[in-house]
Amino acid sequence: MASYRGHLKFSSMLAVANGLLATFYFDLDWGTSLMAAGITAVSGLLPDLDSSSGVPVREMFNLTAVVVPLMLLKRMLGFGLTEDQTFAILAILYVFIRFGLSNIFRHLSVHRGMFHSIPAMVIAGGLVFLCYTHDSTLLRVYMAASAMVGFLSHLVLDELCSVDFNGVSVELNQFAGTAVKFFGPSLFPNLFAWSLCIAVSYFAWVDFEHHALAVKDGKKPNSDGLHVMPPKVQPLTKTIKPVAQPFSQL
Template structure:
């Protein structure tokens, strides 16, 4: 299994490349390119949120909480909330993610469980797409792509390090297949992961305009019955 330094190094290099390409070849602003690269770097660390306690994990939770608080503050300001309320929401968000999230994961998450999976990768990308505030879908997809690329690099790197070479013989370690997977071992973890994934996928499709909620579908108007005109050869006069 790859170590913490390997993950942040690879995702960091990918982030530099991702941000550079998005800026110089796809017309995004330098700020957007840098931010997408930073998200790619962060994505390379996200799967290890379920790891055992340690300094790197505490730093990762602190970083995630800080970003979540800034996103919450920006969203509050965007909807014309007063500054004091926006600051309070940011503080509560930081505490909830930094301490509440750490406690919950420590109690229920299993290392290299569903956090190390392709559904978790999709959830991370959709979460960024939904929470990033922008009027441009292209920018929202750019940020979602950054976090997803970094997340994918972590999973791929774990699978690469699960192959052990002894001379000309390649041998798979016990950790092989535990990162790039669609299902974990526990039924509860699978159910929770897919419930979150399906819910967020539906919301993402509605947000991006691909799906229209049933209550917003305009009822089909029925055409009025044709007006029957009297025949010029028919008379109602009686003789």
């Protein structure tokens, strides 16, 4: 079984590759590229939220409690709330994730349970799609895919570490098949994981259809390309307009 540092190094390498891909292939601005890279790095550690060890789980819940409200900030402002109301909601969400959700995970989850599974990967991608707000649907899909790639990297690395090779023969240890899976041995975790997977996928599809309908009705701009980003920074000579005439013209 791969260690926490092993997963951190692996997901960080994927994050760097994803950031370079976003910058040089899709021509995204540096802020969006860093966001995609960060989502990949964090998602590569998410499956270990069900771990029984203390420090990595606490660090992950601290990070998740900060990142999720930040991703929801733009969506909250779009609801017509004031800045104080938005801040209050996001603060409550932070407290819920940091203390409430972490306790729920600690009591209900089992390490290498259904949180280490393909449905959990889909749930992570769907939640990122719902939380990340942008006029470009394709960009939201890209962010969701970044999360799923990071999540899948954790599962694949766990499976690779479950193979013991002594130079002559290949043997599988007790953890083989417990990461990349669709179903677990228990009925209730399977029902819960798949129900949540279907629910998140449904809400993501409804949000996608709602955005498409808004674009069709002209309520939102048609921004379906990855290249539809905030404009790149222009030189100061083009950005700053002269406020006075030159001395030669006075």
